[in-house]
Amino acid sequence: MGSTVTLSPLARLSGVCKRYGEVVALDGLDLEVRDGEVLALLGANGAGKTTAIALMLGLITADEGRVQLFDRDPRELDARLGIGVMLQSAGIPETLKVRELIEVTRSYYTSPRSIADCVALAGLEGLLDRRYGRLSGGQQRRVQFAMAVCGRPRLLFLDEPTTGLDIDARQKLWAAIRELVADGAGVLLTTHYLEEAEALADRVVVVNGGRVVAQGSVAQIRARVVQRRVRCRSSLDPAAVAAWPGVNAAVRDCERLEITADAVEAIVYRLLTEDPTLADLEVTRAGLADAFVEITKEAA
């Protein structure tokens, strides 16, 4: 697709501060999105993700620090022509047909994808002549994705793109995102589905209180959390298990006992010894979800 690898990132925030009255939304945030990567921006509600995106889109301005889009001010139209955007609040006219929406959006760009390509990428087969307002939430989300990618953006902003999609549609969207990234596009993804970050992200940045509190590959972020989780069906009392050496927490979830610990071998041995009827034993590593909760807690 002829995308060139550049030394400078596609978008960059350097030491950015943004306040809304008394509220400090961003507090010296540094962030970069590069060619051919999916950067997942994670954080609890109110962490500052939407504010960071709004700055990169040129919708708001920073109080301090520098915001660049393709080395330019994001408010310049030329810079914005290189991006595609799928936000949570879409504000799309409901009476227009899907074909009209994609055609209008394509017309803003110099070398847009064909309608057929957009349909294939976003999974819109059979929907082109339907009115946007009559589509299901998941179908509307797919139309928004088609509108975001129809201009062949070098940088794609996807703000919780798979909210409301069923499993099949989510997998298809992930495949489309991987295809675009393989072609050299950069993606800034925010999501509350942590498995989505695990499935797509090359790098993860965790923000909290408008600052970066952790960054790295999914594996690096996960490695910051050594915890393992043990689940089993057992009649043992969780309060008693919680007092065992090495156990960080033990709770009952219906008939299942759920234990978290840094090292689980001795605990598994003791469980099997103390409850010979124990069944369905399962040991898992912490996922990104656990890592994220732990890192955010540490930062707080």
Ligand SMILES: Nc1ncnc2c1ncn2[C@@H]1O[C@H](COP(=O)(O)OP(=O)(O)OP(=O)(O)O)[C@@H](O)[C@H]1O
């Ligand atoms: N227009 C605004 N006026 C006042 N405060 C705002 C405004 N926009 C955001 N904020 C505040 O700035 C902080 C960061 O908000 P932001 O929307 O960037 O968080 P977020 O990480 O995107 O959250 P979410 O996951 O809920 O979308 C929050 O405390 C929020 O209440």
